[in-house]
Amino acid sequence: MGFDNKLGNFLKHEIDAINLHLPKKRVSLSLANKGYHIYVSKDNSQLHLDEKEIEKLLEICPEEKHNEVFLPFLIIRRRDLGQGTYVISGELIDQFMILKVLEKYDGTWVDFIEKPVPKHSTFLYKPDLINLRKALPTSTVIGFA
Template sequence: MKSDHLSNIWRREIDKINDHLPRNYKTLESLLSSKNPYVITLDGDQIPFDRKELEFLAEIVPKKYHGSLQLPIVFIRRIEMGEGVYSISGGKIEKGVIMKLLGVTENPFSDDENNFPPYIYRHQVLEIRRKIRSLTTIGFATTKTNLKDSVFKDRIV
């Protein structure tokens, strides 16, 4: 019983530090057509997207995926796995973009998602953020158990 109570407190604290994460996601296609591309955060602020970064992404992602790629891409800091371990929130297209930017694969959009590494590391996150900083953000998580009722419930990797 005490464990459940502590788990609930821990989950609420993690959710609080994740208030900067997007409330919803927008596709690359819709952001490119927007005069002022942004999404709203969980706490009601805006995450603005840099137009040059959107155009850069549009060049490396096949056009047929522009309507499916959800932004921003969230790197989830996996606290329970040790220092500097992250997972990529989202699906095959979001993971494929990251693999392409890291040079892990030439054609990630035709690769099987199961061929992608399950985690990436701090130096890789920094490399990606140097290229598309405004299109990415970092969230924090402890375990999938703790995430099942959190803001990531629909995007757990």
């Protein structure tokens, strides 16, 4: 095994170690609405979703998408995109939901899928992250890539 492979394996191990707080399995918004407010992280911690946050998300999310939105939302720090740059991990509905919470998009879900926002509009920066964590402290989690 060469130096590059050893270094790559070491870095992967380190990134995995700092991401132990990420969920093993996320909870659908539909299940959260039925009272299932707990998810388990990779280090087996039980973490709770706040009911007020769930209610806020239910107001934003189209009803037909409740089974497709999974909590917590994953926000990934991407150093390769520049200092302090984060991306919304997941599907278009996840991007829609986060941008609505941040008030960076004011259209409907139908508008969003018919004319998606440019890719760079889904990048989040430190001020966005601060606002997002204030609005959804239990329904978002930050990961590192």
